Amino acid sequence: MIVxxxxxxQWKLADSHLVELNRLDDELLEExxxxxxxxxxxxxxxxxxxxxxxxxxxxxxxxxPSELIxxxxxxxLDEVRAMLRDDGLIPG
Amino acid sequence: xxxxxxxxxxxxxxxxxxALDRAEDPRETLDYSYQKQLELLQKVRRGxxxxxxxxxxxxxxxxxxxxxSAKLEDQGRKALALGRExxxxxxxxxxxxxxxxxxxxxxxxxxxxxxxxxxxLAAQRLQAKVDAFRTKKETIKATYTAAQxxxxxxxxxxxxxxxxxxxxxxxxxxxxxTAQLQARAGAIDELLASGALDDQSGLAKDDIQAxxxxxxxxxxxxxxxxxxxxxxxxxxxxxxxxxxxxxxxAPQDQTPQQQSHPRFEK
Numbered sequence: 001m002i003v004x005x006x007x008x009x010q011w012k013l014a015d016s017h018l019v020e021l022n023r024l025d026d027e028l029l030e031e032x033x034x035x036x037x038x039x040x041x042x043x044x045x046x047x048x049x050x051x052x053x054x055x056x057x058x059x060x061x062x063x064x065p066s067e068l069i070x071x072x073x074x075x076x077l078d079e080v081r082a083m084l085r086d087d088g089l090i091p092g
Numbered sequence: 093x094x095x096x097x098x099x100x101x102x103x104x105x106x107x108x109x110x111a112l113d114r115a116e117d118p119r120e121t122l123d124y125s126y127q128k129q130l131e132l133l134q135k136v137r138r139g140x141x142x143x144x145x146x147x148x149x150x151x152x153x154x155x156x157x158x159x160x161s162a163k164l165e166d167q168g169r170k171a172l173a174l175g176r177e178x179x180x181x182x183x184x185x186x187x188x189x190x191x192x193x194x195x196x197x198x199x200x201x202x203x204x205x206x207x208x209x210x211x212x213l214a215a216q217r218l219q220a221k222v223d224a225f226r227t228k229k230e231t232i233k234a235t236y237t238a239a240q241x242x243x244x245x246x247x248x249x250x251x252x253x254x255x256x257x258x259x260x261x262x263x264x265x266x267x268x269x270t271a272q273l274q275a276r277a278g279a280i281d282e283l284l285a286s287g288a289l290d291d292q293s294g295l296a297k298d299d300i301q302a303x304x305x306x307x308x309x310x311x312x313x314x315x316x317x318x319x320x321x322x323x324x325x326x327x328x329x330x331x332x333x334x335x336x337x338x339x340x341x342a343p344q345d346q347t348p349q350q351q352s353h354p355r356f357e358k
Contacts, residue, residue: 003097025095032096047097068097069104084099 002058003051004066006075011055021050032077032084040077048073126229129222136215143208150201154194161190172320180320184313 001018004010013021024047031039048070071080168183 021097022095025097029095029099066104067101069100070097071100080096084096084103 001068002066003055003068003070005048005051005070005072007072010058010066011051012058013051013055017054021047024050032081035077037077044071045073126226129225133215133218133222136211136218140208140211140215143204143211147201147204147208150197150204154197154201157190157194157197161187161194164190169320173324177317180317181313184316188312
């Protein structure tokens with residue numbers, strides 16, 4: 001499974017690691033929906049660190065589609081919320 | 093599986109699909125870019141060919157001039173053997189003017205050769221880039237799917253524009269070089285047409301320049317006259333030296349001649 005961290009690049013992860021990542025990911029979603037700024041930041045960084053640690057970075061010129069996408073480390077809660085709206089991310 | 097990661101991925105794909113439905117086929121765009129790069133490469137190659145042609149023309153002219161120079165030297169020697177020192181002097185001064193032309197042309201030839209090498213290198217680098225782009229293009233086309241496209245294509249296109257600007261620079265350089273060389277070739281053509289390159293006697297120049305040339309060539313002429321005299325009195329080995337003289341070996345030749353020379357004069 002290939003995960004992209006926006007603004008950083010792609011990491012290749014074994015599917016077996018997904019369970020742990022999913023736990024953090026669900027937590028992140030919950031914090032975003034409840035508006036917990038501090039928790040959101042902490043969980044996002046934990047998730048990104050986990051991907052970087054577990055994953056094997058893909059070379060910049062690799063041509064692989066990303067199956068999962070994570071916000072950039074400095075992305076704010078509102079920013080991510082906007083991206084997840086139906087008309088976010090890619091305008092139009 | 094409804095976390096941020098998954099949802100962002102899903103939204104990306106959905107958006108990519110929507111965007112791609114409207115957009116032109118990126119595979120066509122890639123092919124078009126490749127076509128453009130091939131055309132640019134062709135241009136650079138033509139530039140290399142132009143430079144090579146100019147260089148060959150210079151080489152022909154150099155050969156011609158060197159032939160004339162040798163002929164004049166021979167004439168000078170014959171004139172001296174017949175006791176016509178005035179004729180020999182004239183032949184040698186013409187030869188001196190000719191030698192000046194030869195060394196000028198040699199400098200031009202060297203410059204041209206350097207430019208040709210640089211241009212050849214640029215063409216090779218460009219070829220490598222175009223090849224790399226072709227591979228990249230085929231990979232992109234092969235892995236192209238609606239879901240992958242949005243992130244992928246954006247990256248690929250920024251890559252392409254980088255390649256294109258590099259190509260643009262190389263082309264610019266090649267075109268500048270070609271224009272410069274064409275101008276130079278044109279100048280040589282004009283010189284030939286006006287007879288300035290054929291008539292190496294210096295008579296085609298204005299009188300003052302001819303006089304100046306004669307003055308500056310004068311010492312050489314005297315030296316050569318003396319050498320020829322020495323050689324007429326001397327024998328075959330001295331003659332051989334004289335024919336080959338005028339190059340780097342000349343200063344070495346002169347020393348023994350100057351020493352032996354008063355004997356023949358007095």
